[in-house]
Amino acid sequence: QVQLVESGGGVVQPGRSLRLSCAASGFTFSSYGMHWVRQAPGKGLEWVAVISYDGSNKYYADSVKGRFTISRDNSKNTLYLQMNSLRAEDTAVYYCAKDLTDYGAPDIWGQGTMVTVSS
Amino acid sequence: EIVLTQSPDFQSVTPKEKVTITCRASQSIGSSLHWYQQKPDQSPKLLIKYASQSFSGVPSRFSGSGSGTDFTLTINSLEAEDAATYYCHQSSSLPYTFGQGTKLEIK
Numbered sequence: 421q422v423q424l425v426e427s428g429g430g431v432v433q434p435g436r437s438l439r440l441s442c443a444a445s446g447f448t449f450s451s452y453g454m455h456w457v458r459q460a461p462g463k464g465l466e467w468v469a470v471i472s473y474d475g476s477n478k479y480y481a482d483s484v485k486g487r488f489t490i491s492r493d494n495s496k497n498t499l500y501l502q503m504n505s506l507r508a509e510d511t512a513v514y515y516c517a518k519d520l521t522d523y524g525a526p527d528i529w530g531q532g533t534m535v536t537v538s539s
Numbered sequence: 540e541i542v543l544t545q546s547p548d549f550q551s552v553t554p555k556e557k558v559t560i561t562c563r564a565s566q567s568i569g570s571s572l573h574w575y576q577q578k579p580d581q582s583p584k585l586l587i588k589y590a591s592q593s594f595s596g597v598p599s600r601f602s603g604s605g606s607g608t609d610f611t612l613t614i615n616s617l618e619a620e621d622a623a624t625y626y627c628h629q630s631s632s633l634p635y636t637f638g639q640g641t642k643l644e645i646k
Contacts, residue, residue, distance in 0.1 A: 453598045457583075458560075464637060464638075464639050465577075465637040465640070466637065467628070470633075470635070479634065480554055481585040482540070482634060523630065524588075525573040525588060526585070528585075529583055531582055
């Protein structure tokens with residue numbers, strides 16, 4: 421079955437960097453777009469970024485543009501989110517999610533990894 | 540950016556009741572509207588894709604309708620396990636966006 425497992429979360433100081441990973445299994449990873457979506461404590465869902473199946477196209481929410489970079493390694497079935505210049509408002513659970521196709525909508529989600537930005 | 544506004548924000552309902560949640564888009568998004576269910580301490584699950592298509596494995600009591608700017612999620616004969624927060628999401632225009640969520644409480 422489709423499985424997505426995020427890792428790399430933790431506590432980080434404002435201004436520092438963190439890289440999240442998402443290991444995928446149970447489907448042909450290289451055939452689907454992938455998303456990152458986050459959820460601040462007690463808040464709703466916020467779409468963060470999407471990457472096309474081959475990594476050639478990437479799009480971001482305005483709130484993270486220029487600071488976050490989405491990437492993928494299809495040989496390792498792994499999705500990444502490089503987060504730089506972190507702010508307190510980036511504190512959230514970060515979910516990776518498989519797309520229905522390429523730029524459709526997330527269908528299967530991982531369990532999430534918590535990122536806390538605090539001094 | 541397309542803004543999605545859900546109503547209501549909160550609803551307390553009894554089992555077997557019929558529930559309707561609406562999602563209004565700030566501009567036309569065709570049928571690129573999807574519905575998710577999130578239970579406490581769980582990741583979201585896709586219920587309805589492209590406004591009215593049921594996702595695999597979703598109970599038949601969940602249905603969706605609408606196009607353009609106005610969309611509806613309907614839950615027929617509500618069950619206790621349907622207590623959750625429901626979100627709409629648009630994939631018509633980047634940046635993609637979510638509605639603010641509708642929390643359903645079962646009496």
